[in-house]
Amino acid sequence: MNELERLAAEYVLGTLDSDTRQQISLRRLDEPDLEALISDWEARLSPLLDEVEEVTPKADLWSRIEQRLNDSGATRTTASIQGPIATDELGQLRQQLSRWRAAAVGGFGIAAGLLVALLLGNPLAHDAMVKTPHVAVFQSNDEQPAFLMTVDLDTRQLKIEPVKAQGVSGKTYQLWIKSDRLGPGVHSLGLLESADLPTRKKLQDYDPELLRSATFGISLEPEGGSPTGQPTGPAIHGTLYDTSI
Known part of the structure; x- marks a missing residue:
């Protein structure tokens, strides 16, 4: 398998880092061969989605999570930190939240995609x-x-x-x-x-x-x-x- 095929497979599997994924998203607009390979992988994996029942989260889920993170950060600052708010720690929690969002949307696609990861080689x-x-x-x-x-x-x-x-x-x-x-x-x-x-x-x-x-x-x-x-x-x-x- 050549490098272009591997990139297309990993793009669909969801194993690329965010920067590389963004690059591939832009490249597929101008590279018909890459777009065709991505479409082929999506076609292979899409039947697996039929096996999973869709669950729609409540509309205020993410706002409630963010509020709890904010409350937690404020509580920790008041109770144990003298001086400026611990923005670094809260920033790390927000980064984790972003990853959890992505996992909630695409988690099954990644897990299902790994089942065919052996096809890469x-x-x-x-x-x-x-x-x-x-x-x-x-x-x-x-x-x-x-x-x-x-x-x-x-x-x-x-x-x-x-x-x-x-x-x-x-x-x-x-x-x-x-x-x-x-x-x-x-x-x-x-x-x-x-x-x-x-x-x-x-x-x-x-x-x-x-x-x-x-x-x-x-x-x-x-x-x-x-x-x-x-x-x-x-x-x-x-x-x-x-x-x-």
Whole structure:
């Protein structure tokens, strides 16, 4: 897939940052090839919207949220801050509110789009997705996803696809699983191949029900893996969601 196709896909998936998205919005007006690619991706994803019932928020929802943020900022200033109002903190809350607004409008589109993110690197991924309908997304807070994991619970085959993950010199990514049925702590599922290539594993030692309810983690470890048998570096987590339609 060339760069133009990837940009079109990420534009529809909603994984671009705001500046890049604005640039693409302007470019599509003058670039017929880009516009055609975006329309193609929108056509692929639009049937998924039929599965979600529309919910209209109350008209005063956002104003009430903003008012509570303002009240909260004023209360914190009166109670614990001497001097000017903490505008930096309130500004951060407003930025979060803007992100929540975007998520409320486009959250399902992003989540549904991630189900076909494997198409970015594999034109045959549609057949694979039919066979692997359970998906976990690994990301930190509201950052763009780092990894996408699919699991076929029938065969216990797992595939981890890098999305925005970046390699770190002298470090390696390691996969973990946690479940009450496995006892305390987390258990290693081995190392990821790299931050650039998909990783495939078989989980024959774990039954489907355990996998369906488990929490998975990916941590950044020293080269060769964790020296302690437990995560030692920054970790991101995900659980499996049934994406069958």
